[in-house]
Amino acid sequence: MVKKLLTLQSTDYSAVLTPYHDNGLFANVLQVCDALLLTKPGLPVLVDWKRKGAEGHFQYGPQGFDLFEHLFEASDRCRSAPAAPADGLSMPGRINCLFMNMLRGYFWSLPDDSLNELRLRYAAAMRVLQPSQHVQCRLEGCAFPVEEDTCVVGVHKRLACSEMVACQLSQRAPSCAEFIAKARKIFSASEKTRKLVFLATDDSQAAEDFQLAFPTCGDVQLCYRSEVKRSQGGVREDGVDNEVHRNPCVEADAEDALIDALCLSRCQHLVCVDSNLAIYVALLNPSIQLHALSSILPEGWEDAAGVPEEDVYASYEVVFAPMVFVRKGPSTATELMGARKPGEIVHCTGRCFDGWVELEEGGWMLVDGARGGKQNAAAGTLLKPVGQLLTTPQPATENKRIVPQCTSAIHDVCNFIEGRLPWLPVAEAWQSAREIWLALMCEVSALQQQGGNLEMAEATLTEVLTEVPNCSRALLRRGLIREALGNLLGARQDLSCAAAENFLDTQVQASRYDTQVLREYLLEQEEGSTRQRQGEEADQATLPDVYDLRQRCFRRIRALLVVNFLAYWSTLSYCAYSFYLRVEEVGTKALPPMEVALACVFLLGTQATLELAAAVCLTQPVRLGDGRSNAFSSWDVLAWLAGAGARCSLLLDALCLPLMKRGSSLLFLLSASTFAFAIGVFVFAVQLRLLFGMFCSRDHFSYDKPDLFFKGRDGSGLMEGTPIAARPPAHREEEDTSDLRLGRAMPVNTIKAANFAHFNDLALLHLVLRRHYLPISCQETQEFTLSITSFSRCFCEDVVQCSLKFFFIMDCQVNLLMLFSLLVSIGQAACARSLRLLPN
Incomplete structure (x- = not known):
């Protein structure tokens, strides 16, 4: 878009050529409108709309037919031409991005002042784009009366197909009922005495629905062009949507689309969806009020x-x-x-x-x-x-569908009696009478079905099919009734015959219902084996319970974790500084003083004891339960030892730093840098941040959400905000809600406690919280955190420190503390990756 704009404004050229692109008619019209607005004043806009013959969308007229010359008058500013001059520009496709596919949905939501300015500028540029004489003659012939006291609402209802829905910003196609409701809402807000609706649509069903909604005897006058080609929708045999412009068209079809657009531009209100025709109407008449049905979900x-x-x-x-x-x-x-x-x-x-x-x-x-x-x-x-x-579907919904159909049938009977029959030949009169009789009999059967008498409804339709064997409507209804009665084979036969008859849109409906009936029939054949298999799977798929971490319990665990954090880092700092003084006094052969060794042993022993006690307390609900979940397993001992080893390894790495400093400046630089990066940033800083988050209920930072390190919470996340209200079903009692293993709300406090325990290397406590207090929906995040931290600790800290300690022993001094630390680091590096494989 920007490149085309710069080219049009900064390049010297004598004309702009707009060759057609293989899209709908009004996509190409908007392309010409773009060129008229953006081309330098006084320079001609040349249009090449001569078909080449291989188009899939732009199929109006035979090959080589000049459609632009047929629809619009030539002028000095805009005319048809096969090619641009040598010094001209070629602008294929639309320029304004608001005219393209899904982006069209943003056109209606522009600020009012910006949208009005845009429409006024386009309207001024499009004044030279006048319809041809024969198009104007046809337009005057179908013009509807517009008086001062008349409220005129134009409705553009597009055929709902998959391609149309995919191009909507809302990703849906509003129903006819929504268009009708919007038109009535506009009429109710108007003080004018007369009301008129002009319908422009390529949907054959929409014309029938609007006739039912606005009958001739009502207070709203309905106008639409009955001779326009329309489609029933669906998909063709080649897989292409059955739209009007996707089928071979003649130049009259393009005329009809342009005349519909010009008629819509004479209305006072426009009800529409995202479409090129609707945007053209909005640009052509800047004063028309826009009512785009572009909401994601319909009203009500x-x-x-x-x-x-x-x-x-x-x-x-x-x-x-x-x-x-x-x-x-x-x-x-x-x-x-x-x-x-x-x-x-x-x-x-x-x-x-x-x-x-x-x-x-x-x-x-x-x-x-x-x-x-x-x-x-x-x-x-x-x-x-x-x-x-x-x-299950309510009968009231069926009544809403039946009543308009009965009204339509009665309306046909009245018209037939009042004046149609005397003017029709005998054959046509008999055919009309039979169609009315068929419609009434089908509605009688529908009322019988709605009243619960399915056998009588089936008998009524059987009588109809005796007189007219190939009545698709009766076949479809009887097939659905037989399906409700359990006669799946008979239902399949009726629906297959109804699909073959292709009566209005019953082919699509019958095909859909036939697929459902066939699926149920096949499932019925395997009902016995399926039920047996489901019973076996149900016995084997019993899931362990998930318990709630009460607020009082969370506060106690939080206090334990805070004391552990402060005690560990205080002891580490004290021991490292005390050993540093000893190394400065003795040299590289120094061993830790007695008080340093005792402090380390006391710290590690107390941590391990408190961790085991907390884990035992947290597994008490499991031991008191029904025995489906085990409180502890043999793997938990390995997790307990691995956590103690990780804490010991970190203490020994800190104690080895004074030896590195005394023995080799290079080894000290590498070891201190590794310790500051891997431990200082990714362990201590994260622990400190998680510690603050445990005291803030709205803080959701975790290792897998680094973007929340500073802001703490995210309003668009799953753990923030109020979800859509969900009412529990009537069959589920309150005490049963605790059994929802899947899809329950995220326990924020439990997640915070588990994360903090993991980063403090309290592996057993983390494993118990993860196994018994976190739902399955949170397990994947915990596995990710465990995997990435184990990987980083192994390769960014343990492996590097092992290498540096080995070089120290080989080059500097064989120190017993360094040797013991090397062995612990090797064991910890081996356990770091295996810890992730522990079962839940």
């Missing part, structure tokens, strides 16, 4: 989530690898809160919206990837229900 979704239109289960198992994301709301465009790995169990509240289920601990997860847009369509099933059924 919270209430709709409380009355799901699909089955919701108490718990689901994650079956998609490598993970399934947890979002803040039921949309892929909402904030990412985390992820769950295959095999994890998530518990739901019973609320569901558009294929997303709400989790008890907050957040939403998508059940089926096909419901999550084009980017998730290939993922298939993400969550498998494993718990009991919580909610």
